[in-house]
Amino acid sequence: MSALLQLAMTFGMLSVLAVGGGTAVLPEMQTILAQRFNIDHTAFVHIYSLGQLAPGPNMLMVLVFGFQIAGLLGAGVVLLSFFLPSSMLCLAVGRLWNKIGERPWRRAVQSALEPIAIGLMCSGVYAVAKAAIVGPLSIALALVVFGLLLRTRINPVYLILGAGAVGALLMHLTGMQ
């Protein structure tokens, strides 16, 4: 019971702090999951990465953390606590907005949050990279995927699966990481 309550509090808080999209809370989520729920950084990155293969919003892998910590009930608690608070807030403010119309300070709030969200995303890249980059091979794979995504329009899912297959083959053959 206390694990479920703690899950609800944790993901409820992350929900309302998710400025500029869910990616901004990645570093905080990684830290909290390691400290309070014993999910180490490698497992965090594995589950995060698997989540990127799924269709739909890119943070649905939070359900897997709930599942690992407290089974299906845990996944349900995480689903509600991660999506309900921010959704209720957004609905309430959205309705208010339809009534009062655009105001200069809405633009100011968005402009102020954008660079903060990007800074947090940079922290997210750093946090994920620290756990995912374990040697020259993983650096090379990440850089190739990064470059291809910026230069081509290949669907990221194929590139991530490709990185998995190529990486597994090379690691198996060379023993490199």
Add this chain to the structure above:
Amino acid sequence: MSDSASTQTTPLWLIFREFLLIGAVSFGGGIVAYERILLVDKRKWLTPDDFMATLAISQTMPGLNSVNLALLAGDRLRGFFGACVACVGLILPGGLFVLIAGVAYSEGADHPMMNILLAGIAAGATGLLASITYTIGDQHFRHMRSLSMIVATFVLMSVLKLSLVTVLLIMAPIGLFLYRPRKEEISSK
């Protein structure tokens, strides 16, 4: 906002089905683009201007932009229940997908082959996250004001390792001050 007969009677199942479809086919991200096609082009549920206004609120409020957008669009069409079915439709397919993948991961995490496969997948996902951050940040990295905000946020979060609440309590007031609405900008519009 017009309350024409056609928007009043948009069936809930249709809203659910359309967002379910996006939730099921949007492999590799870019959901907001799918939502724009649905809302503006395919069903004409929102005008382009309404879409941009709704997107702006989705981006200003916490939470995932794609989910917020679905909520606000569903709310405009059919109120609270419209918002619910749009949101549930959007996250249902991916939610089931990650749960199945998660169960498989829990079962096979110790298998050596699974581990080297996941190492490559994690490296690929790092490249993806970096490219998304680079693309979104592109314009912001070139301006002193936003670049210093980005660097300060990163340092507080990753170097000083402050909690997210603390980082936001420090950075949000600074950001609001730097980007406060100016009188001359308002009157010139």
